[in-house]
Amino acid sequence: MKRTRRGFARLLGAGFAAAMLPAPLRAGEAKSRAAARVVVVGGGFGGATVARYLKLGAPELEVTLVEPGDRFVTCPMSNAVLGGIRSMGSITHPYRHLAALGVKHVRALAEALDLDARDVVLAGGDRLRWDRLIVSPGIEFDYSAIDGAGIDGAGVAERLPHAWKAGAQTELLARKIQAMRPGGLFVMSIPDNPYRCPPGPYERASLVADYFRQHNPTAKILLLDAKDSFTKQALFEEAWAQRYPGMIERLAGADGARLTGVAAAAGSFVTEFDEFRADVGNLIPPQRAPALLRSAGLDEGRGWCEVHPATFESRVAPGVHVVGDAINANPMPKSAFAANNQAKACAAAVIAALEGSAPPPALLVNTCYSLAGADYGISIAGVYRAVDGQFVPMDGSVGTSPVGAPAEIRAREARYAYEWYEAIVRDTFG
Amino acid sequence: MTFPGPERGSVGCIVAALSGLLGALGSLAAPAVAATAGEPVPAAALVAVCETCHRADGADIPLIHGRPADELARSLRAFPAQADATVMHRIAAGLYAAEIDAVARVLSQQPTAAQP
Numbered sequence: 001m002k003r004t005r006r007g008f009a010r011l012l013g014a015g016f017a018a019a020m021l022p023a024p025l026r027a028g029e030a031k032s033r034a035a036a037r038v039v040v041v042g043g044g045f046g047g048a049t050v051a052r053y054l055k056l057g058a059p060e061l062e063v064t065l066v067e068p069g070d071r072f073v074t075c076p077m078s079n080a081v082l083g084g085i086r087s088m089g090s091i092t093h094p095y096r097h098l099a100a101l102g103v104k105h106v107r108a109l110a111e112a113l114d115l116d117a118r119d120v121v122l123a124g125g126d127r128l129r130w131d132r133l134i135v136s137p138g139i140e141f142d143y144s145a146i147d148g149a150g151i152d153g154a155g156v157a158e159r160l161p162h163a164w165k166a167g168a169q170t171e172l173l174a175r176k177i178q179a180m181r182p183g184g185l186f187v188m189s190i191p192d193n194p195y196r197c198p199p200g201p202y203e204r205a206s207l208v209a210d211y212f213r214q215h216n217p218t219a220k221i222l223l224l225d226a227k228d229s230f231t232k233q234a235l236f237e238e239a240w241a242q243r244y245p246g247m248i249e250r251l252a253g254a255d256g257a258r259l260t261g262v263a264a265a266a267g268s269f270v271t272e273f274d275e276f277r278a279d280v281g282n283l284i285p286p287q288r289a290p291a292l293l294r295s296a297g298l299d300e301g302r303g304w305c306e307v308h309p310a311t312f313e314s315r316v317a318p319g320v321h322v323v324g325d326a327i328n329a330n331p332m333p334k335s336a337f338a339a340n341n342q343a344k345a346c347a348a349a350v351i352a353a354l355e356g357s358a359p360p361p362a363l364l365v366n367t368c369y370s371l372a373g374a375d376y377g378i379s380i381a382g383v384y385r386a387v388d389g390q391f392v393p394m395d396g397s398v399g400t401s402p403v404g405a406p407a408e409i410r411a412r413e414a415r416y417a418y419e420w421y422e423a424i425v426r427d428t429f430g
Numbered sequence: 431m432t433f434p435g436p437e438r439g440s441v442g443c444i445v446a447a448l449s450g451l452l453g454a455l456g457s458l459a460a461p462a463v464a465a466t467a468g469e470p471v472p473a474a475a476l477v478a479v480c481e482t483c484h485r486a487d488g489a490d491i492p493l494i495h496g497r498p499a500d501e502l503a504r505s506l507r508a509f510p511a512q513a514d515a516t517v518m519h520r521i522a523a524g525l526y527a528a529e530i531d532a533v534a535r536v537l538s539q540q541p542t543a544a545q546p
Contacts, residue, residue, distance in 0.1 A: 341482065361471050363525075363529075365479050380517075381520040383520070385468050395523070396520070397520045397521065397523045413516055419490050420491070423484070423488065424482055
């Protein structure tokens with residue numbers, strides 16, 4: 001932690017050299033600068049990272065994290081919980097280390113953004129004024145194109161869990177998988193791009209197959225995919241053929257597999273051409289930026305928020321920054337690693353803005369490991385920079401693990417995946 | 431594929447302009463790639479990126495803090511040719527030469543001990 005503080009302070013230039021000293025020695029000096037109020041909404045990989053790196057980089061800032069919970073359950077490794085190889089406890093992380101760093105944690109739901117007053121309106125009516133606001137609220141499910149799902153999908157999510165926000169939904173789907181009848185059918189509906197964690201559905205199919213292989217070997221998995229092709233496709237299909245032959249079948253958009261409706265009471269998925277009755281159903285709905293952002297107009301009616309890539313400042317609301325899954329950072333994927341790296345760049349830009357200096361150039365990396373089995377890892381990585389208002393991938397930096405690699409390479413990447421997880425969790429939540 | 435300095439720059443500019451055009455056409459357009467794109471990133475920001483994974487306490491993800499600068503820089507320069515390097519051959523390919531030297535220098539000056 002000490003090392004990170006020193007490192008990050010250097011990024012901020014000579015004016016922040018004093019940040020290299022322990023915080024108590026700086027107290028008197030800090031008073032000479034107005035302590036700006038920075039409010040961060042959302043305590044996931046984007047929000048927690050931005051709160052932490054703001055405090056590491058500029059300890060005198062008043063950083064308030066608005067997040068109802070006292071702990072965060074990560075989507076990364078939640079498929080391993082479904083596959084029975086990790087516990088819920090191992091993917092649940094408290095916010096107390098952020099509080100120890102001086103981040104003020106307001107345990108409330110942000111209900112609205114009052115852009116004119118520069119206030120976050122909390123459930124219950126309290127308001128928090130910001131000098132700079134960073135919003136990282138993740139995603140919202142959009143059930144509106146699914147007949148029979150109701151307006152908010154509330155009933156459907158009980159019967160056909162999404163488990164695409166980790167927590168109670170993960171536990172619910174895990175219980176259903178464990179209780180499925182011998183030889184039953186697990187059906188997963190997968191939305192079209194863009195959505196949170198592009199390889200996530202296929203990692204999930206793999207790890208559920210790994211569970212069935214051991215506990216329910218005649219079970220089948222059917223993927224109803226709105227897309228024709230998907231990320232790491234050759235790698236996943238290679239793993240499925242090797243590890244789970246005959247267990248996983250995928251229908252693509254071109255096969256008419258796009259979901260048009262549900263008969264949730266019967267556990268049925270309705271597609272363009274057919275209806276599939278599931279013993280266990282997993283409906284991953286289409287997604288968009290949460291209503292908190294959309295009702296403030298930050299998505300300009302397009303579903304996702306556009307930002308300036310160098311600073312993550314909204315293109316429509318000065319002083320308001322958005323990071324993580326709620327933005328369109330294409331070609332960066334909606335991943336935990338992308339959110340973490342966007343948050344670091346955003347923290348540096350916010351500190352620079354409060355100093356009245358230009359934002360430093362940023363390097364944005366994405367690294368995603370997927371598990372196709374407990375000892376079978378595959379990866380994708382890419383390096384991006386902000387150029388002329390766009391996220392631009394660097395030549396030769398974007399790519400995946402090789403197809404046809406030997407088992408020891410897959411086993412090594414699985415070990416990397418587990419260490420990757422421990423590292424990014426510590427980097428994000430302290 | 432490497433370009434001499436000035437050509438690298440012009441390729442970057444063309445690619446950046448192309449990228450802007452593609453961006454304007456919508457998110458379905460294939461992403462452009464850039465050999466160079468913008469200013470070198472300050473070393474401490476690069477360290478913060480490294481520390482997403484390299485937090486000095488892994489068994490397989492190696493310790494990079496406190497290692498000799500020339501060794502770190504040599505590794506980073508060699509990575510792009512190593513196809514079996516999990517993700518580092520790709521990440522290193524996205525760094526400028528000046529960034530590799532700078533981040534290696536800063537990392538070499540940091541304590542090696544695992545942090546709490």
